[in-house]
Amino acid sequence: MEKEIVVIDCDPGIDDAYALLYALADKNLDVRLVSTVSGNVNVDVNTKNAQRIVKMANKNIPIVKGATRPLVKAAHYAEHVHGKNGMNNYIYKNDEMAELLEISVLKAYYQVISKAEKPVIIAAIGPLTNIAKLLLTYPDIKNKIKYLTIMGGGLKGGNTTIAAEFNFYADPEAAKIVLESGLPIIMAGLDVTEKTIVSQKLLEDLKALNPIGEFLYDILDPKSSYMQIDKGSLHDVVALMAINNLDIFSFENLDVYVETNEGLTRGMSVADRRMNSKNGKVKVLVDVDIKRFNQELINKIKSYK
Ligand code: BDR
Ligand code: CA
Helix, strand or coil: CCCCEEEEEECCHHHHHHHHHHHHHHCEEEEEEEEEECCCCHHHHHHHHHHHHHHHHHCCCCCECCCCCCCCCCCCCCCHHHHHCCCCCCCCCCCCCCEEEECCHHHHHHHHHHHHCCCEECCCCCCCCCCCCCCHHHHHHHHHHHEEEEEEECCCCCCCCCCEHHHHHHHHHHHHHHHCCCCEEEEECCCHHCCCCCCCCHHHHHCCCCHHHHHHCCCCCCCCCHHHHHEECHHHHHHHHHCHHHHHHHEEEEEEECCCCCCCCEEEEEEECCCCCCCCEEEEEEEECCCCCCHHHHHHHHCCC
């Protein structure tokens, strides 16, 4: 399998931590940049989490801090789900952090993507603020993007409001720009991600593997609010796993639109499912083989010492 070049935009975030540690263990993913964005918690807080996680994985990957707020409205956080520090109030065992780049997120993206020897996959698992700004600021970059794989939206309804999923609700204007960019997209929305509910067995299996597995257990222990409120789905992992394991999922090819108007449906994702409209640009994941999903996660986490 040829290695894919990937950049990851995230807001860690419990399931972001799972997704990062999963992706960084995949030898077929060449992760060239990790960026952060205002999302689950304030971007200063989630950037520190990203730095700690990359260090834990013992990887030398540049990290860059991204948008401090959404494009239009004030920031909307999910501290009640992820804890004040974004990690279920986990206390880190040491102060080790990977280094932070001193340049802007857009420059970092432009440099990494334009210098890459082949088109790059952008994996976006937080609000889409950075990615929307990138596409607006450097439209030529589109030629070097193979596709985007995003955790966001859901055709079945929301988890933050009746209609909207958290990442799309947090920055609907950005989600609209990205979804309507014409770029090929894999959309790991709630239709599939809510099917990746964490079992007690999965948690115990992870814990038994190694210190990284213990960390993953601790940030998502069965008593955490994440498990209560969100029923503990591993949303963000889906977007990363789909890159090299699309056969674990089933999908529909649809065009997806995002509502930005005020009211009940702000941030809602809507797909055209009328007759003759099923050849859209977005691969909307709708189902998962949960046994294979869990096994694939375990296999990757097992590779840490
Ligand atoms: C998404 O929202 C965040 O809370 C999670 O990290 C995930 O990216 C799920 O709706
Ligand atoms: Ca996230």
